[in-house]
Amino acid sequence: MKKYADHKYLKIALYAIFVIVISIFVMRVSSSTDNIFPAISSYFSSIFAVFDPIIVGLGIAYLMNPTMGFFEKQIAKIKEPQNRRQYRSNRMKSILLVYVCVFGAIFLFIKFIAPQILGNVTEILANSPMYIEMIAIWIADLEIYVREVAPIIPADAIATAFEAINLNAIVDFGINSLSTIFSTLIAGTMNVTSIILNLFISLSIAVYVLSQKETFVNGFKRLTYAILETDRAEKTIALVEESHEMMISFFVGKALDSLIIGILAFFGLWALQNPYALLLALIIGVLNMIPYFGPIIAAFPAVAITLFEGFIPAILVLIFILVLQQFDGLYLGPKIIGDSLGITPFWIIASVTIGGGIAGVAGMFLACPVVSVILIVLNRWIDKRLDDRQILLPKLEASEIGAHLPDVSKIK
Template sequence: MFKNSKKVPYIELLPIIVLSFIIVKLIDNIGAVGDFFSKFFSIIGAFIWGFCIAYILNPVMKYFERKFHIKRVWSLVITYTLFLGILVLFITIVTPKVIKSAGELASSIPEYVDIAQDWLNDNADKFEALNRLNVNLEEKFMEGMQHASEFLTSKLNVILSQAINITYSVAKAILGIVISIYILMDKEKFKSNFKRFIYAILRKDRATYFLKTCSEVNLIFSKFILGKALDSLIIGIMCFIGLGIMRVHFASLLSVIVGITNMIPYFGPFLGMVPAFIITIFYSPIQALWVLIFIFALQQFDGWYLGPKILGDQVGLSPFWVIAAIIIGGGAFGVWGMFLGVPIAATIKTFLDRFIQRRLAEKQLNVS
């Protein structure tokens, strides 16, 4: 009797209709959705910190276990001793110098404005062609510098006013360190429980496929993030040493900028080069030229030798897709999108490659 019953028309479209309805309602209430996720991530912030710290330190812990054949507890002690030592070193030595350089830069802006104004006055006769076009270069430049000064001053005020929030974030980070210890201590149990859960809710072949893909995604992210962090740290240190030898003002601040922006593939080196050149050119145009040449040479060394040596072909993406991932990620999520866009694009590529291979195999096609 059931075999002869008619199938409900378009029943397969019901999930799509329901999903479309949910998406429309979410878009209509995007503000409430954003507030919900903001509060949710704020609540679980310590666990996010813990997972990120554990994810970063896991390869270090595994290295000590394999290299010295020691128990988990001792590898954790060594790993966190190194981690906390580097953290304390950064907080007590690097951070004060960066803050001092930022403060000196902010206080030097009026002096740089005067220098620029004097230079414009001394070279006013060279801008006659522009004056014929009724372009008041000095006025426009001074207006831009005034806006830049006000912008930096307001940003410094915002930073100072956020001291309580920073303290709260530090507390969550400290709690995250404690949570990361427990995660690494029992990571095999977490991995086993996750594996059992996946096999419980999916068919065996799909569960195997999903776990294999997760393993590849984990390899992509770990190699990219850890490799890029090590690469950028080395570049930042080399930049600080080079700028120190050249006696460049605000060397610590400029080196931190170069190191951080170096985390962004392709565009990062140029983003870090521009502030260093602009800041230096106000008090010494000749030195600014040498700074530009030095950072450019440093980035070429990183791009042609150091980066490939550390990272290798860590994501398996062509330059076109890397650039596309950076532009799209940066446009959607800012700096974090520029940085994480590459490994996310590599993850999507991994899923697509596996899907295409499976579908071609089902159709018994060999397409090159």
């Protein structure tokens, strides 16, 4: 018994020493030069950069897999494979068709859409001095209007408030942002050889992953069964399969939904005779990929750019975007995507907010599927713990609130 107690106290002492050593290390690091954290971050970034082509290749393969499966089924309808050679041949034909579609879409975008968008951006930049002058006039007119409407407010307070609107700072911010964008584009252009090489490696990896996807799935299952107990391995594999179906349904559905919204936005803005219809439609379509916040974010540049064409055109664009958002939220989105994620609006808004704060636009887009998977795992863990403790407390869905009251829709 004394021997066991000594062993127990020894473990406690070792844990205490470990905590003290780590605490001293953290204090020394935090009190040292400020360059240590950027240096560590740069070191790990350089290591992870080596894996970029592989990660991008796996991502390309994952996103191309549904389209490849569609082509594979269509080819099999024409001629059912009779042996392994024909099966592999159909697989390679499907991959080839996917790449033809992707590169065809890129070619059409560069050939027909990109020049018009570039023309719109060039026109906006060329007119920027005029836009700045118009903003200054609007601010001056607004100050006069406030003085006339609210004479009770001291004139000095109004003047101080409008002086706080530093137009030069806003202009400098815009110029600096454009300079950063152009510097990034120039740096990317000068590093074009590395980009092309990494893209070629990624596309090659995607081809091999797609052509042999069953081997990767089999390898994952073998590894899972080797590491975990049989029961846990089966649950893990089932969770991964469910998450995969959910994410593919969300990504494909959201992409199709955003494409349709972008096309409708173009025709609507074109009908309103908006000179920047294509540019604004592209912004609306791309940002629509972000749940909830995307359409709201897209409305700001669309209305702001159109405002320089006149107040009435800007109001018409705002009304059109609001109608388009309602159509997407009430009909098109539920029709295409449905409840693929299975999470409430609260979790969607929270996940998009947190994801945007962590990883920007990419984080806002990826946050919802990731949070959905986390909630699935958490709810199953909670259910298991409650079952073990023999507590009957089922999860309450939002649609079940007020279930004790009669359903008005069923009362005749």
